[in-house]
Amino acid sequence: MNYQAPLRDMRFVLHELFDVTGHCQQLGNGLDRETIDDVLEEAARFAAEVVAPLNRNSDEQGCRLENGEVTTPDGFAQAYKLFVEQGWASMTGPLAFGGQGFPQMVSANFHEMLMSASLSFRVYSGLTEGTVLALHRHGSEALKARYLGPLVSGEWTGTMCLTEPQAGTDLALLRTRAQPQADGSYQLSGSKIFISGGEQDLSDNIIHLVLARLPDAPPGIKGISLFLVPKRLVNADGSLGERNSLSCGALEHKMGIKGASTCVMNFDGATGWLVGQPNQGLACMFTMMNDARFQVGLQGLGIAEAAFQGGLAYARERLQSRAITGPVAPEKPADPIIVHPDVRRMLLTQKTLSEGCRMLAAYAARQLDLEHGAADPAQRDAANRRAALLIPMIKAFFTDCGQEVASLGVQLYGGHGYIREWGMEQLMRDSRITQLYEGTNGIQALDLIRRKLLGDGGSELNALIDELSTQVAFATSHPEMAERVSQRLQEWRALAESILQACRRDPEEIGAVSVDFLAYSAYVMLAALWLQAAVRASEALQAGTGETAFYQTKLQSADFYLRRILPRAGAHREALLAGASCLMAMPQSHFAF
Numbered sequence: 001m002n003y004q005a006p007l008r009d010m011r012f013v014l015h016e017l018f019d020v021t022g023h024c025q026q027l028g029n030g031l032d033r034e035t036i037d038d039v040l041e042e043a044a045r046f047a048a049e050v051v052a053p054l055n056r057n058s059d060e061q062g063c064r065l066e067n068g069e070v071t072t073p074d075g076f077a078q079a080y081k082l083f084v085e086q087g088w089a090s091m092t093g094p095l096a097f098g099g100q101g102f103p104q105m106v107s108a109n110f111h112e113m114l115m116s117a118s119l120s121f122r123v124y125s126g127l128t129e130g131t132v133l134a135l136h137r138h139g140s141e142a143l144k145a146r147y148l149g150p151l152v153s154g155e156w157t158g159t160m161c162l163t164e165p166q167a168g169t170d171l172a173l174l175r176t177r178a179q180p181q182a183d184g185s186y187q188l189s190g191s192k193i194f195i196s197g198g199e200q201d202l203s204d205n206i207i208h209l210v211l212a213r214l215p216d217a218p219p220g221i222k223g224i225s226l227f228l229v230p231k232r233l234v235n236a237d238g239s240l241g242e243r244n245s246l247s248c249g250a251l252e253h254k255m256g257i258k259g260a261s262t263c264v265m266n267f268d269g270a271t272g273w274l275v276g277q278p279n280q281g282l283a284c285m286f287t288m289m290n291d292a293r294f295q296v297g298l299q300g301l302g303i304a305e306a307a308f309q310g311g312l313a314y315a316r317e318r319l320q321s322r323a324i325t326g327p328v329a330p331e332k333p334a335d336p337i338i339v340h341p342d343v344r345r346m347l348l349t350q351k352t353l354s355e356g357c358r359m360l361a362a363y364a365a366r367q368l369d370l371e372h373g374a375a376d377p378a379q380r381d382a383a384n385r386r387a388a389l390l391i392p393m394i395k396a397f398f399t400d401c402g403q404e405v406a407s408l409g410v411q412l413y414g415g416h417g418y419i420r421e422w423g424m425e426q427l428m429r430d431s432r433i434t435q436l437y438e439g440t441n442g443i444q445a446l447d448l449i450r451r452k453l454l455g456d457g458g459s460e461l462n463a464l465i466d467e468l469s470t471q472v473a474f475a476t477s478h479p480e481m482a483e484r485v486s487q488r489l490q491e492w493r494a495l496a497e498s499i500l501q502a503c504r505r506d507p508e509e510i511g512a513v514s515v516d517f518l519a520y521s522a523y524v525m526l527a528a529l530w531l532q533a534a535v536r537a538s539e540a541l542q543a544g545t546g547e548t549a550f551y552q553t554k555l556q557s558a559d560f561y562l563r564r565i566l567p568r569a570g571a572h573r574e575a576l577l578a579g580a581s582c583l584m585a586m587p588q589s590h591f592a593f
């Protein structure tokens, strides 16, 4: 597969759909259009030339564990070195600790490129950025001073150690213990599983953020604290000291992302330090959840884009049968399969889902930036509410799209899609984890209903629908498209209201409707964005900017999405209106009959 970053579409979204330079001015970071475009061009080169060529081999070779040391696939260590040296690792890090402070609206594009190029490679740096965020927000000044610099630069990497064998979704069950020491440190003991990047050969030190219980902690989630536990202890002058009492016990053998080490981590009285307040560990993790889940959503988008590019290249080359209306390439033994309507259905589904998710990613990234960087506290609060509403959709819907689009990639290649050499089956295997980690997609859907919809009685959702409806009113150039979107927006509002009432009457409705409601919401949200894209494209065509094919393609894509993809929302609506009774009626013991 020959991945090339979709720079033109990224520029459309950033500059034409959302005013990214205005956004940057508002954040006060001084980034102008030229700088943003230059950075993304360099980023595209890095993703395509340095990272993408490693992806196939990383899948074949995987990671190896020998004498407690993990070796990543060939080329990862060199590529990671470049990633750090060229400053890509520090792109989003805080300025005060040597970072470049790029807004998410810009950096999300680079991260999407990395996900497309190699999900495995991106796992290491993605978790490091999460570690930086958690430490920056919740760490003491002393911890920040000692650890943040090398984490921000990428010299050291970070991990998130939450999961234990008996504690996955339900972290209330976790057992790892932290024993206070006289010098203010803690000794951590316990075993964590599935820890991404828990051990590797990319960085000199690995900083683990570990959830554990203090001796006097109350049971359940109110008794969990967060600790920083380095692989190698760090001396007062910042130099590396002795190895801490922790080790990688095993590597998981898994379906995909084989280049990313997934480790069993054993903490045997390892020295650590409290991050944030005692028993507030889960709350600390929650404050960075929007960002972490957004990143996993980008993984889905990155995979989708890669699968679309692979599918398109093949559909143009592969010769099978003639077009039903007569030969399109009479000089060849058969026509390229892109002439067949069903092949076009697959390609357009891939294209419109990928581009639709890219628009929503930019919309959400703007909220994440404002949540952290707006000068006005009221604006920060508003952005936080909007981001919180959108994030479960982004995490679950994007990753579901990633899996669907990757599966279409396999389908487009026919039997060859099932064969390793074309890369489609790897994308499908790699993307499958994105629907599971960082909270399964089922849990995202519960979050959307329970915390976001029931949490405020639907007011933030209604505010979003109001905003989108205002945009629809401006879409006078496309009355038919506008009507389709407008109907769905009204339907969305009514559906949310009826769900609220049903869930208040019967709590089992929450889990019964959640997945369909999330999908419904995301399809409608994307429809509203596709309408905005169509309006911008028409304006550009009228202005005669000279890129007629690009803008006509946008109009045709919007038309396809609204007529061929948006109807899926109707099926989700119908399914969820069936409610909980048909799920709960069957006794557990009858399932096997």
Ligand SMILES: Cc1cc2nc3c(=O)[nH]c(=O)nc-3n(C[C@H](O)[C@H](O)[C@H](O)COP(=O)(O)OP(=O)(O)OC[C@H]3O[C@@H](n4cnc5c(N)ncnc54)[C@H](O)[C@@H]3O)c2cc1C
Residues within 6 Å of the ligand: 159, 160, 161, 162, 163, 167, 168, 169, 170, 193, 194, 195, 196, 197, 254, 262, 433, 436, 437, 438, 439, 440, 441, 442, 443, 446, 511
């Ligand atoms: C490759 C890989 C990398 C990972 N990286 C990390 C990492 O770096 N750090 C880390 O801490 N963890 C990591 N994980 C763990 C991952 O986050 C968990 O696997 C995930 O949160 C799900 O937990 P579980 O596997 O125990 O599933 P379970 O919680 O047992 O869930 C099983 C099923 O039940 C459903 N379910 C559970 N509870 C409910 C409920 N209340 N309502 C409805 N449905 C429910 C789930 O949706 C799921 O379908 C990783 C996992 C893998 C496979």
